[in-house]
Amino acid sequence: MHYLSYKLSAQLPNIIVDGSANAGTELLLSHWQNNTTPQELRADLSAQIVFNYLDKPEIKAEATIVSNDHFDADGLVGVYSLLNPDDAEELRDLLIDIAGAGDFNVYKNREAARISFILDAWLNPKLSPLKASIFAQDYHYLTNVLYEELLPRFPRIIEKVDYLEKYWKAQDNLLESSEEALRNKRFKLTELPELDLAIVTMPDANVEPSKAIHRMAIHNQTDCMRILLLQETNFEFYYRYESWVDFQSRKTSPRIDMKSLAESLSKQESMDGVWSFGGINEFTPALRLTGDSQSKIPFESFRSQVLEFLAQHQA
Template sequence: MKTFVPFSQLRQQPTIVVDSTGLGAALTLAHWRGAATPEPLRDDTSAGSVLRALRAPATPGLEAVAVTANHFDVDGFVGVWSLLHPELALRHEHLLRLTALLGDFRELNWQDPLAEHALQLVCWLNAEEKDRFYEPFGAPALRRREDEASAEKFEWFLPRFAQLLENPEAGRATWEPEYERIRQAMATAQSSTTCRRTYPEIGLVVVQTPQPIPYYALFGPTAGFDMVLSLYDDNRYEFEYKYTTWIDLESRPTLPRLPLDGLAARLNSLEQSGHLWTFDGITDTGPLLRLTGRRLSKAERYADPDQRPIYSSSITPEMVEQKVVEFFREKYTNVQPRRYWSWAAIRAAGGGKGEL
């Protein structure tokens, strides 16, 4: 039987580290860029690596009794829980994979028969996390370190998750409000008021829809793409690199993230609204390019688009789309997609720009 331990206890006993990295780990099961996950266990999600490990019981280090993570999110939690409940995890492997994928990449195949259950699990985790603890990336506002504060979340969720896995109705009162909000947004995303244009050669999806919508609806059908340009009514726009280019994606090659300063400069040369186009660095988990009035906190940037202000631009949506597509087509001209980019290689592909 394995047990969860706070991240600070990593070196006190042989410990498996999930969705994190740490010196002294007996085994690392993480999709983080450059993580020491054994090659046969690499997967798009950290939970996926855990599930692969459970099917390879001779994996060195898997015998360690302690399990930890340095933060709490859906993917990491599913991975930790699966190590503590291996038989039940393997019985529900497909559902757990869907849940981890939705939690981290906000992608989901809505035609999958278990898609609804996965959404319910994620909504339950999200709702309980916010109500009982603090929102994702909210620890600094409480003057606490995430690796310390998140241990309390794991201790609360770990003994309760199995019931929801086998009977989601047990948590309906908690997951239903967010679930219904997502389903309503999905109805909009699937209606004639929304259109998508794809540019596979640069990995871009353009989503044109009337109002900002939750990520699960916005990113849900964008599997296989790594950038999303959202065009809303009243000339409101956001561009975002998906989390798929922050981690070591196993299932397919990707293009490297490029610094967004050049694109922001091109848009600012056209902008007459009084707002400036600003951008996050390439090592942010989900860099945004947007018009800014005030700087958003990490928690606000991680929250759904309909939960933050998005300002009107003087530039037409056609011109914004044109400038974004032109920029990436130009910059990716001599760059080939591949797996396992290092941050140094990503920086080099961007002309030596971007923080490390």
Template sequence: MQHYFVPFAQLRQQPTILVDSTGLGAALVLAHWRGAATPESLRDDTSAGSVLRALRAPTVPGFAAAAVSANHFDVDGFVGVWSLLYPEAALRHEALLRLTATLGDFRELDWNNPLADHALKLVCWLNAKEKALFYPPFGAPAVRRREDEASADKFAWFLPAFGEILENPEVGRGAWEPEFVRVHEASAVMQSSATYLTRYPEIGLLVVHTPEPLPYYALFGPTAGFDMVLSCYGGQRYEFEYKYTTWIDLESRPTLPRLPLDNLATRLNALETSARRWTFDPVTDTGPLLRLAGKGLTKAQRYADPDQRPIYTSSMPPEVMEHEIVTFFQQHYAAITPRRYWSWTEIREVGAKAMAS
């Protein structure tokens, strides 16, 4: 079966496999989105992982559909779509593609993995070319187009070009090298004595103490197995973030549901004596941030690396900030058992109880 890509708007014009997306009328859904209709046997942490499982189970209902689509462009979704169009190469590079999709979506990278540098080069190449030729992630409104429409142009360019870079990253060195070097330099800081980590596995929190804001691929590198990160930078600058791992249906391990950050922000604002206020994103955001407010950030700015946005000085010392974050989640998660496949309705119900307590 030779698959081919179609723009999302054409989903219902022929039987279509939908990757890293949801939509009515798909013959087969291969997505890790919460509540997506991915067959149970094909569920995976990443949507690309579900595609790779499907390539090894081609008799699954709906796989015979020739058309493939997605409603947005990102690393995970692209790797999944590309794998359906080039299945032999995808299965030959399965471990690398899985690592690439995980890095793209969760920003996690095990530097001890022999494929780590190769995966990082691929992601950096995709990032650089996407920004140079099109628009950055969540930047479609700036070009006055819907993402499901505008992203089709990205797929049309990247799908035939990616295979060469996958086989020989040196061909794309000019594009991937600047970010690759930047991430390596930041990872050296993360692994140095200037940085230390404090783990709270019972609540899924990792606290990172490091001098300056860093790129996500370095900052989140050691966060596998954790779903919340409190970044504590020099000068009493902080950001708390729910990772993307709790926006999707994670297959590999149970998770705790996201809790609204209203009460936590209220507590922090009661302690904050600077002129700034603690603000937060709703739990339905892909990566909610809790941070001291300045000029409002766009979604594209919040998705960008922490070292590319201002992070303001708090009046609270780091030990107070860490204590408040840890105490809040220890109290509210005490009676909640981690599990897989929370629905958004269940998450809202749990959150409402936490807000009332």
């Protein structure tokens, strides 16, 4: 088996990992919505689906080409494992942990989190070892370059993660400080299971709520799929990625469109403050304030309005 770019793979029989099928796809191994992955292989992560496929030799695709239409940790782990099944089996738990850290912002082993941060860095023009000119190309070109560069490097990245600190240090520092703030109650996490909602209250900072705390610190402490971040004068709500994919281990609450709430909140702000919601079909849609660094809505009023809206629109 060998990797081929998504565009070229469409001309030949292929196995697509993690993304969407194309014209040549014989087998899809993906947790994306509306996938055609065989039911007996389905799992929360595409990487887990690949391992399920490797565990079941009776399900055998004839295609020898592997590809994906986007780059992320779950996709890289899945493609790598399909191309290197013996090596991947020896690292199965760590590889699945890396995929989960990248896709769902959850981790068991801190090493897995750091490896996912390294992969994030390759996608960041300011940190990536790739030439800046590559980021001026279209997304499919960039995706192909990332796979071609990282598939052969992936084992060494895993082996040498401690030597690659410059790529993971910034995120790791935020994760560490976020976990410490939750431990010492400077940040407080409260769950409302009836709304599938976790509320994180934090003091004001010089950054917006989503940049004041690392999502891994939150997701490692709650299974709730709806997250409400509350600073004293700025707020944010988002849906976790698990609620978009074909999640298997448990049922996730349907997403509620927050656009009408955003419109209502905007009317309560100053002229510059506008609330927006990306839409329920985005991977991790967020309700957030733009145009102003501070909301004019009182803390308790904002909190109550979000909770009331979710309760009124529960399926």
